[in-house]
Amino acid sequence: MKFPASVLASLFLFVAETIAAFYLSSTYRSDGDRMWQSLTLLFSLMPCALVQFTLLFVHRDISRDRPLVLLMHLLQLGPLYRCFEVFCLYCQSSQNEEPYVSITKKRQMPKDGLTEEVEREVGQAEGKMFTHRSAFSRASVIQAFLGSAPQLTLQLYITVLQQSITTGRCVIMTLSLLSIVYGALRCNILAIKIKYDEYEVKVKPLAYVCIFLWRSFEIATRVIILVLFTSVLKIWVVAVILVNFFSFFLYPWILFWLSGSPFPENIEKALSRVGTTIVLCFLTLLYAGINMFCWSAVQLKIDNPDLISKSQNWYRLLIYYMTRFIENSVLLLLWYFFKTDIYMYVCAPLLILQLLIAYCTGVLFMLVFYQFFHPCKKLFSSSVSESFRSCLRGVCLSNMRRKSSASVVKVDKDLKSCTEQDPDPEQDQGQGKDPDVRPSTSRVSSSEVWSAVDL
Incomplete structure (x- = not known):
């Protein structure tokens, strides 16, 4: 079983950002900035409540008889309790051999156009560990974009207005940026695993x-x-x-x-x-x-x-x-x-x-x-460069067609004006001019000009 590093990273960012927000709000209170204190606490407590709800929803503990777990989540200590469960599972997995296992089938990435289906035994402890990892990944995304992103924007705005930066504000801005980037990274990994659920993704x-x-x-x-x-x-x-x-x-x-x-x-x-x-x-x-x-x-x-x-x-x-x-x-x-x-x-x-x-x-x-x-780039029907190249090719072709149609319209107008200015051949004969001498542009058809432009 893999070491649950993602769970530990999510818990560290959650706890560190919450502690930094409480410390910074206390400094705002001592300085008399009630509005900044209220907004800092709001952007810290709101994602905390949403994270507790997410962990309960993913583990489906609302309909189960687990009063201790519900109490820990009500006290906003749910992530700490879940992390303790994760490390207990990790320590016990290497000691006890599980009698009940399930078999999962995953395809490997294609090599030379061929894919192999691999069967793998998954124990009960590993299944629980997968649920914990999934729950903490979703909690990290929620904390990042519904809490850390507004918090970072607020603290940077206060820094610009006051034209000064304190140690507490610098710490919380750094933690918030790391939390947002980590949440976006987890979002990318979640998207890959959901889209390519049939394959073994590494x-x-x-x-x-x-x-x-x-x-x-x-x-x-x-x-x-x-x-x-x-x-x-x-x-x-x-x-x-x-x-x-x-x-x-x-x-x-x-x-x-x-x-x-x-x-x-x-x-x-x-x-x-x-x-x-x-x-x-x-x-x-x-x-x-x-x-x-x-x-x-x-x-x-x-x-x-x-x-x-x-x-x-x-x-x-x-x-x-x-x-x-x-x-x-x-x-x-x-x-x-x-x-x-x-x-x-x-x-x-x-x-x-x-x-x-x-x-x-x-x-x-x-x-x-x-x-x-x-x-999973081998599974793409078209790569990024090919898609962008086809898009740019389409834009260039549309521009070339517009230019060609504009040039055709201009040539047609010139031909029409030349034809209107060209005298009648019978009048040329009556005036004693040679009937065989005529302007060459007066007899060029528009279809010939169109083919020339296309060519």
């Missing part, structure tokens, strides 16, 4: 490094741009956030209504229709929160029994990053035109250039990951 260390750099550049630049824009246009940032949020929140529901599929009833047997609706709304809320700051590797699809789209849509990925780059550029330009005196000693053009280059660097690491380090 993620290499270089793939983790590439995802970490991709998400770090993407999320850091996005947060900085939002903070810069908020510092000069406080009211308009509300419109930007609402448009982003409701666009991604309503998008899965619009696709579901257009598909005409029945309402999903197989999410959880113990849930009623109202409970299923609440769970789906929470999932779309999380989906919108992720896409607010970075690309969601998991594409929500409500009409699918697994709620996840397993198709790899490169064009949606391209459209997202092109739109996000344009939006970031517009926000930076607005900040440049409306910046205040607090940016007197900041070289604004250089800062804009650095942020845009950093965002493009994140996109570059994303392309490198999908092209070279994706664990």
Whole structure:
């Protein structure tokens, strides 16, 4: 059994960020900043409650008779208790031999176009460990984008306004950024394992490094741009956030209504229709929160029994990053035109250039990951480079067709004007001119010109 390093990392980020938030809120209280104290506590306690609910939901402990577990979650100590259970399972697995095992079948990655199906025995302890890992992965994603991302934005905004940074604020911003990047990384791994559930997926260390750099550049630049824009246009940032949020929140529901599929009833047997609706709304809320700051590797699809789209849509990925780059550029330009005196000693053009280059660097690491380090790249129907090349080829062909049609229209107009100016041959004979001498352009047909342009 593998060492549960992911569980330990999730627990460390959860506990460290919560402690740092409580310490920072106490400093705000001593300084008399009640508003900053309230917002800091809000962005710390809200993800704590959601994490407790997620762990209970994944382990299905609500309908089971486990009063101690429920009490620990009510005291916000559920992750600590779950981590203790994980290490107890890990220590006991090497000592006891389990009499009951289940057999799972997984396909290996194709080699020379051939795939082999491998059977593997999974014990009861390993199955429980898998459930714990899955629960902590989902909890990390929820904590990252519904708690750490707003917390990082808030603390960076306070730093810009006060033009000073304290040790506590620096610590919590570092932990929040690590939590967001780790949550995005877990989201990528979850998406890969859900989409390729039939295959045995092994993620290499270089793939983790590439995802970490991709998400770090993407999320850091996005947060900085939002903070810069908020510092000069406080009211308009509300419109930007609402448009982003409701666009991604309503998008899965619009696709579901257009598909005409029945309402999903197989999410959880113990849930009623109202409970299923609440769970789906929470999932779309999380989906919108992720896409607010970075690309969601998991594409929500409500009409699918697994709620996840397993198709790899490169064009949606391209459209997202092109739109996000344009939006970031517009926000930076607005900040440049409306910046205040607090940016007197900041070289604004250089800062804009650095942020845009950093965002493009994140996109570059994303392309490198999908092209070279994706664990299931052999299963892609087309690679990233081929998809982008075909997209660019389509754009170039459409531009060439527009130019050719415009040139044909221009030549037709020139021919028409020349034909109207050309005198009648009979009048030429009556005036004593040679009837065989005629302008060559007066007898060129439009079909011949079209074929020439096409050629």
